[in-house]
Amino acid sequence: ADVKKIAVIAGDGIGPEVVAEAEKILKRTEEVFGLSFETEHALFGGIAIDKKGTPLPEETLAVCQTADAVLLGAVGGPQWDNNPKELRPETGLLGIRKELGLFSNLRPAVVFDCLKDASTLKPEVLEGTDLIVVRELTGGIYFGEKFRRESPQGEEAVDTCAYNVTEVERIVRQSFEIAQKRRKKLASVDKANVLETSRLWREVVNRVAVDYPDVELEHVLVDNCAMQLLRRPSSFDVIVTENMFGDILSDEAAMLTGSIGMLSSASLGQGSFGLYEPVHGSAPDIAGQGLANPIATILSVALMFRLTFGYEKAADAIEKAVAEVLDAGHRTADIAVDKSQAISTTQMGDLIAAAI
Amino acid sequence: ADVKKIAVIAGDGIGPEVVAEAEKILKRTEEVFGLSFETEHALFGGIAIDKKGTPLPEETLAVCQTADAVLLGAVGGPQWDNNPKELRPETGLLGIRKELGLFSNLRPAVVFDCLKDASTLKPEVLEGTDLIVVRELTGGIYFGEKFRRESPQGEEAVDTCAYNVTEVERIVRQSFEIAQKRRKKLASVDKANVLETSRLWREVVNRVAVDYPDVELEHVLVDNCAMQLLRRPSSFDVIVTENMFGDILSDEAAMLTGSIGMLSSASLGQGSFGLYEPVHGSAPDIAGQGLANPIATILSVALMFRLTFGYEKAADAIEKAVAEVLDAGHRTADIAVDKSQAISTTQMGDLIAAAI
Ligand SMILES: CC(C)[C@H](C(=O)O)[C@@H](O)C(=O)O
Ligand SMILES: CC(C)[C@H](C(=O)O)[C@@H](O)C(=O)O
Numbered sequence: 156a157d158v159k160k161i162a163v164i165a166g167d168g169i170g171p172e173v174v175a176e177a178e179k180i181l182k183r184t185e186e187v188f189g190l191s192f193e194t195e196h197a198l199f200g201g202i203a204i205d206k207k208g209t210p211l212p213e214e215t216l217a218v219c220q221t222a223d224a225v226l227l228g229a230v231g232g233p234q235w236d237n238n239p240k241e242l243r244p245e246t247g248l249l250g251i252r253k254e255l256g257l258f259s260n261l262r263p264a265v266v267f268d269c270l271k272d273a274s275t276l277k278p279e280v281l282e283g284t285d286l287i288v289v290r291e292l293t294g295g296i297y298f299g300e301k302f303r304r305e306s307p308q309g310e311e312a313v314d315t316c317a318y319n320v321t322e323v324e325r326i327v328r329q330s331f332e333i334a335q336k337r338r339k340k341l342a343s344v345d346k347a348n349v350l351e352t353s354r355l356w357r358e359v360v361n362r363v364a365v366d367y368p369d370v371e372l373e374h375v376l377v378d379n380c381a382m383q384l385l386r387r388p389s390s391f392d393v394i395v396t397e398n399m400f401g402d403i404l405s406d407e408a409a410m411l412t413g414s415i416g417m418l419s420s421a422s423l424g425q426g427s428f429g430l431y432e433p434v435h436g437s438a439p440d441i442a443g444q445g446l447a448n449p450i451a452t453i454l455s456v457a458l459m460f461r462l463t464f465g466y467e468k469a470a471d472a473i474e475k476a477v478a479e480v481l482d483a484g485h486r487t488a489d490i491a492v493d494k495s496q497a498i499s500t501t502q503m504g505d506l507i508a509a510a511i
Numbered sequence: 512a513d514v515k516k517i518a519v520i521a522g523d524g525i526g527p528e529v530v531a532e533a534e535k536i537l538k539r540t541e542e543v544f545g546l547s548f549e550t551e552h553a554l555f556g557g558i559a560i561d562k563k564g565t566p567l568p569e570e571t572l573a574v575c576q577t578a579d580a581v582l583l584g585a586v587g588g589p590q591w592d593n594n595p596k597e598l599r600p601e602t603g604l605l606g607i608r609k610e611l612g613l614f615s616n617l618r619p620a621v622v623f624d625c626l627k628d629a630s631t632l633k634p635e636v637l638e639g640t641d642l643i644v645v646r647e648l649t650g651g652i653y654f655g656e657k658f659r660r661e662s663p664q665g666e667e668a669v670d671t672c673a674y675n676v677t678e679v680e681r682i683v684r685q686s687f688e689i690a691q692k693r694r695k696k697l698a699s700v701d702k703a704n705v706l707e708t709s710r711l712w713r714e715v716v717n718r719v720a721v722d723y724p725d726v727e728l729e730h731v732l733v734d735n736c737a738m739q740l741l742r743r744p745s746s747f748d749v750i751v752t753e754n755m756f757g758d759i760l761s762d763e764a765a766m767l768t769g770s771i772g773m774l775s776s777a778s779l780g781q782g783s784f785g786l787y788e789p790v791h792g793s794a795p796d797i798a799g800q801g802l803a804n805p806i807a808t809i810l811s812v813a814l815m816f817r818l819t820f821g822y823e824k825a826a827d828a829i830e831k832a833v834a835e836v837l838d839a840g841h842r843t844a845d846i847a848v849d850k851s852q853a854i855s856t857t858q859m860g861d862l863i864a865a866a867i
Contacts, residue, residue, distance in 0.1 A: 245704045275636040275741055296652075296672060301707035309676030312711035316652060316672065320665030346755075348601045351657035355668035378758045381737070382766040385631055399702075402734045403759055410738040
């Protein structure tokens with residue numbers, strides 16, 4: 156078969172543990188579906204700072220650039236939090252997004268049946284919630300010029316937020332296309348009553364919308380969206396927004412599902428290349444103890460199969476296996492009601508692999 | 512008695528209706544507490560655009576500048592939404608904040624007992640929630656340079672976000688002082704892992720914190736705050752943040768209380784001058800029908816009494832009257848379980864006035 160190359164970045168904290176289970180799943184799908192993967196491990200984040208003196212070593216970038224997809228665990232931890240900017244894990248994250256041209260971050264926020272009680276929202280409000288936030292990932296205030304200068308009122312810091320038509324159009328088109336394959340509703344979120352970048356954003360959305368007459372479009376102001384996500388989460392289908400707003404709203408959306416430990420995400424560029432990672436962080440407090448839940452990372456593999464490789468059947472099989480294992484009552488500590496019955500990271504990985 | 516001058520801006524939509532009830536309360540407190548107010552009405556927002564060709568006429572600004580406080584109803588409506596920038600109600604809002612030097616927006620998010628079921632959060636999560644968001648109101652990306660330019664990738668829009676030490680320090684000190692009078696906890700929200708303005712913000716917070724050793728300080732990243740507000744709302748006391756983040760988080764916080772129709776806010780500058788308004792909008796869909804709930808505006812008067820005039824007793828009396836009327840079961844349509852039993856805007860105002 157056609158060998159797919161996957162760059163595997165374990166990262167920090169629980170990253171290595173959850174990624175190891177995802178690799179088990181890769182192996183299992185090779186056996187069951189006759190797929191073939193070549194994995195190459197690379198250093199990234201805190202561990203790369205410690206071993207190579209930079210969060211994103213050249214070799215790591217090269218491994219990713221020659222791969223068909225990237226699987227990422229998690230990066231970061233308190234020991235790097237007070238480092239200078241160029242020696243912080245986040246700087247590596249921003250760098251890899253930019254260098255690989257990953258302009259679009261897809262964050263599905265779905266409710267897992269077995270976790271719906273974990274949400275702080277009332278069940279009747281949450282009912283039917285199944286949305287996806289499409290966040291622009293390589294533009295806006297994250298990547299604009301930043302500097303300090305003297306002012307009559309003391310030192311001043313400046314960040315610049317810029318968006319051009321091309322940057323907006325590509326993510327907006329992608330979002331319309333995603334909406335077409337779902338419930339055909341798109342909410343474009345901006346702050347057009349205040350920001351010039353938002354006014355440009357809205358102009359582009361309105362122009363592009365003409366090509367997708369089957370998709371129902373609404374413009375929502377970002378402050379209102381933060382409210383509506385709480386009030387009527389199930390009414391959203393696809394939400395598209397710029398980088399900073401997307402950072403905030405995608406976390407809000409993930410949290411309200413109650414299933415944040417189980418959510419996966421995809422960062423895409425032009426073509427089929429993508430980087431896949433769980434939404435949760437590196438959880439340094441539980442690292443190395445076999446307590447981490449590998450499901451979000453395993454589901455990131457399913458997302459990779461679907462979006463990068465077009466392996467629909469294998470993707471379905473992974474998702475079905477996860478559902479089966481959960482239905483059978485198996486839980487890692489984070490999602491267990493009775494913690495004494497919790498299984499370990501590797502046990503969860505083994506069970507899911509066996510269920511495929 | 513010492514006559515206090517209040518600039519009254521009814522505004523658009525339900526603004527005139529709710530402000531009329533708040534004025535009844537002013538009158539009533541004159542009688543009961545021997546206070547003395549001189550009110551002067553001024554045009555602002557949509558109605559000012561229609562009558563004067565600008566959302567913030569010079570006369571209106573002059574009325575506010577010679578007043579001790581401003582009472583504002585609400586502004587905006589669909590008929591002005593597609594106007595050019597200088598003819599939009601929001602432009603008036605930004606203008607009045609800047610011209611009056613209102614650098615701090617206080618938004619208490621509290622749960623009204625009779626409305627706790629209106630929240631989409633589970634009651635046990637909401638229990639004990641009583642927080643205040645202090646939003647910087649005259650700086651950041653709202654007021655930075657904005658422009659368009661040509662780029663190789665098509666037209667480009669730019670917004671600039673800037674903060675200097677003075678701007679940050681004054682609002683941070685105010686927030687520490689507010690926290691000292693409450694539960695002595697301050698959460699400073701920023702995005703210091705990405706933004707230069709946030710790094711400056713955090714430096715200033717840490718420096719100022721030394722003067723308030725009795726206040727427990729935590730730094731929270733904005734994306735994490737959007738999540739924690741949902742997960743543990745009752746753990747927050749005072750949250751201080753910059754303009755754009757505050758816009759988003761204060762709306763999220765207000766919505767999760769379930770009491771958004773009842774919340775009031777204060778915008779303060781140097782000294783005791785302040786602008787007071789309900790958190791809710793102009794609700795054009797129900798304007799002119801006597802359906803609006805005047806409580807948020809009436810409670811804005813209580814906030815004005817407390818923060819600008821130091822009329823603690825009268826403020827307490829207003830809040831007690833509101834509670835009494837609600838306890839007696841009176842409801843406007845927006846908060847009534849049985850809509851057929853709902854009372855009108857003026858009936859609610861009369862009942863509260865009578866209860867003082
Ligand atoms: C770590 C941080 C720079 C990053 C971001 O803000 O993009 C994170 O919050 C995320 O959402 O991936
Ligand atoms: C109308 C708009 C400009 C305004 C803001 O963003 O400040 C509003 O959302 C608010 O919070 O008062």
